[in-house]
Amino acid sequence: MSDATVLVVDDDADIRTVLELTLTHAGFEVIEADDGAKALEAARSRSPDVVLLDVMMPGLDGLSVLRELRTDGRTAHLPVLMLTARAQPEDAVRGLDAGADDYITKPFDGDEVVARIHAVIRRSGQQRSRNPLTGLPANDQITWELTTRVERGQPTALLYVDLDDFKPYNDHYGFLRGDEVIQLLADLLAEVVTDEAAPGAFVGHVGGDDFVVISAPDEAEDVAAEICRRFDAIVPTLYDPEDAEAGSIEVPDRRGVPQVYGPLSLSIGIATTATRDVSHREELVTAATEMKRFAKSRPRDRSRYEMDRRRDGNEVELEVDLP
Numbered sequence: 001m002s003d004a005t006v007l008v009v010d011d012d013a014d015i016r017t018v019l020e021l022t023l024t025h026a027g028f029e030v031i032e033a034d035d036g037a038k039a040l041e042a043a044r045s046r047s048p049d050v051v052l053l054d055v056m057m058p059g060l061d062g063l064s065v066l067r068e069l070r071t072d073g074r075t076a077h078l079p080v081l082m083l084t085a086r087a088q089p090e091d092a093v094r095g096l097d098a099g100a101d102d103y104i105t106k107p108f109d110g111d112e113v114v115a116r117i118h119a120v121i122r123r124s125g126q127q128r129s130r131n132p133l134t135g136l137p138a139n140d141q142i143t144w145e146l147t148t149r150v151e152r153g154q155p156t157a158l159l160y161v162d163l164d165d166f167k168p169y170n171d172h173y174g175f176l177r178g179d180e181v182i183q184l185l186a187d188l189l190a191e192v193v194t195d196e197a198a199p200g201a202f203v204g205h206v207g208g209d210d211f212v213v214i215s216a217p218d219e220a221e222d223v224a225a226e227i228c229r230r231f232d233a234i235v236p237t238l239y240d241p242e243d244a245e246a247g248s249i250e251v252p253d254r255r256g257v258p259q260v261y262g263p264l265s266l267s268i269g270i271a272t273t274a275t276r277d278v279s280h281r282e283e284l285v286t287a288a289t290e291m292k293r294f295a296k297s298r299p300r301d302r303s304r305y306e307m308d309r310r311r312d313g314n315e316v317e318l319e320v321d322l323p
Helices: 013-025 036-046 062-070 089-097 110-124 139-151 166-173 175-196 217-238 241-246 281-297
Strands: 005-009 029-033 050-054 080-084 102-105 157-164 202-207 210-215 249-252 258-261 265-272 304-307
Touching: 005 013, 005 036, 013 029, 013 110, 029 036, 036 050, 036 062, 050 062, 050 110, 062 080, 062 089, 080 110, 102 110, 139 202, 139 210, 139 281, 157 175, 157 217, 157 281, 166 175, 166 249, 166 258, 175 202, 175 210, 175 217, 210 217, 217 265, 217 304, 265 281, 281 304
Parallel strands: 005 029, 005 050, 050 080, 080 102, 265 304
Antiparallel strands: 157 210, 157 265, 202 210, 249 258
16 A cells, blocks of 8 residues: 555546545545646645646646646656646657656556556655655755756756754744744745746755755855845744744753753855866765855854855765765
């Protein structure tokens, strides 16, 4: 039995019912949407493992939905299978060119649908490479993205995003409030990437309060600056009114001695292929980690980013197990 979630998108209620019964029997959890707008909302909010998407729908058709999914940092990684009532090769080609992972022709065989969904999940590796809290791609997919871009010689910027003083916040307000902050940051990163970066930019969640963004080098500073701006703007809403007014919280350290911590902020380190020849992803990871540490060492009155502009960087020991 599978524990994957499939988003079924079709304006025909009968087809949705058949697919829901078939996929539920095969062990999938099924989410349904009857138009393109609802499909995009469900993909962004529910983080399905696979999207089964009808091509021909009124209003926002399947190809338009697919293009929106591929240009949104929250959904760009999702495997998509297109459902089409036409058997002409050009329809399949259009879907594949737009970023579909596979296609199924109506009328379909239920066993074939299940087999193709299992196959696309295996190929994508998304079930085992997704953070359970945020739904963002995790270490396996981050590794694949960085490795692929470096090996292709694709101009690449790596932004390493870290929350400052998150543990005291978690200790003060509890894990549920802490998880809400992590989820909020994940959504914010994806929204900024969608708004500020070109299609193909990537957002990943390493774990805990560590995230990465991968973009083109000429976008990196604008993306980092906007992440900092938006996060700082919402920070006061993350605190109880009295703490927000005080501008700090008091949390005992491990010895029980009260310590005062200011508002949450971000430290972002940036490394790009524009300033150095990169032959392995680890070179970008190392430089971005060092820049993140430099940003974290600066006064924390607001979120900050630092960009590596050196031609040759020194090796540093990694603080987290970033791939």
